[in-house]
Amino acid sequence: EAGVTQFPSHSVIEKGQTVTLRCDPISGHDNLYWYRRVMGKEIKFLLHFVKESKQDESGMPNNRFLAERTGGTYSTLKVQPAELEDSGVYFCASSQALRTQYFGPGTRLLVL
Amino acid sequence: AQSVTQPDIHITVSEGASLELRCNYSYGATPYLFWYVQSPGQGLQLLLKYFSGDTLVQGIKGFEAEFKRSQSSFNLRKPSVHWSDAAEYFCAVGSNQAGTALIFGKGTTLSVSS
Numbered sequence: 001e002a003g004v005t006q007f008p009s010h011s012v013i014e015k016g017q018t019v020t021l022r023c024d025p026i027s028g029h030d031n032l033y034w035y036r037r038v039m040g041k042e043i044k045f046l047l048h049f050v051k052e053s054k055q056d057e058s059g060m061p062n063n064r065f066l067a068e069r070t071g072g073t074y075s076t077l078k079v080q081p082a083e084l085e086d087s088g089v090y091f092c093a094s095s096q097a098l099r100t101q102y103f104g105p106g107t108r109l110l111v112l
Numbered sequence: 113a114q115s116v117t118q119p120d121i122h123i124t125v126s127e128g129a130s131l132e133l134r135c136n137y138s139y140g141a142t143p144y145l146f147w148y149v150q151s152p153g154q155g156l157q158l159l160l161k162y163f164s165g166d167t168l169v170q171g172i173k174g175f176e177a178e179f180k181r182s183q184s185s186f187n188l189r190k191p192s193v194h195w196s197d198a199a200e201y202f203c204a205v206g207s208n209q210a211g212t213a214l215i216f217g218k219g220t221t222l223s224v225s226s
Contacts, residue, residue, distance in 0.1 A: 004155075033213065043202065045213035059213065091156060099144065099163065101206075101214060105155030
């Protein structure tokens with residue numbers, strides 16, 4: 001069984017540009033989560049999808065971040081326009097029965 | 113406030129020595145507890161979890177953790193560390209409510225000396 005995959009693994013962009021991160025959850029997992037780890041800080045929750053619906057987006061830092069989950073399959077997280085403080089590692093996780101979340105390898109974003 | 117504290121930012125142990133990583137939590141509901149590990153260049157891998165029942169749980173790679181409700185702790189242990197255990201370890205807490213976000217500690221980096 002394939003695990004959670006994320007693309008790209010690394011992204012380096014300039015301030016003001018747009019970046020789109022993608023996450024493919026484990027097949028059959030209805031729950032999909034996004035987390036972020038800013039350097040030196042703990043991993044923090046961004047939002048949670050159940051199928052294609054946003055259940056909780058309380059962790060989204062501001063309206064420059066837009067997450068979508070088309071058809072309840074893969075998800076994208078767009079940052080537009082990117083700022084320096086958006087640099088960090090963005091993790092995606094999925095779960096089936098609301099309990100154990102399985103994480104992807106993360107996307108390392110650097111905004112210059 | 114809900115939080116997870118990992119008091120040790122960095123620990124170095126000799127290969128073959130025992131290991132204990134500390135984790136304390138503050139959580140309003142019945143906690144579900146997790147340990148994840150991130151090896152260099154890798155993603156977060158689940159080591160073990162505690163939902164209910166036996167408070168001593170076994171995980172992968174020879175790790176175990178003990179849930180102590182009275183101390184609000186979930187410390188991770190391994191009797192004999194291998195060089196490949198060098199990584200960053202994260203303790204996390206969640207609940208059985210629908211879609212509960214995990215709350216993570218800041219992580220403990222483990223170095224293994226020969």
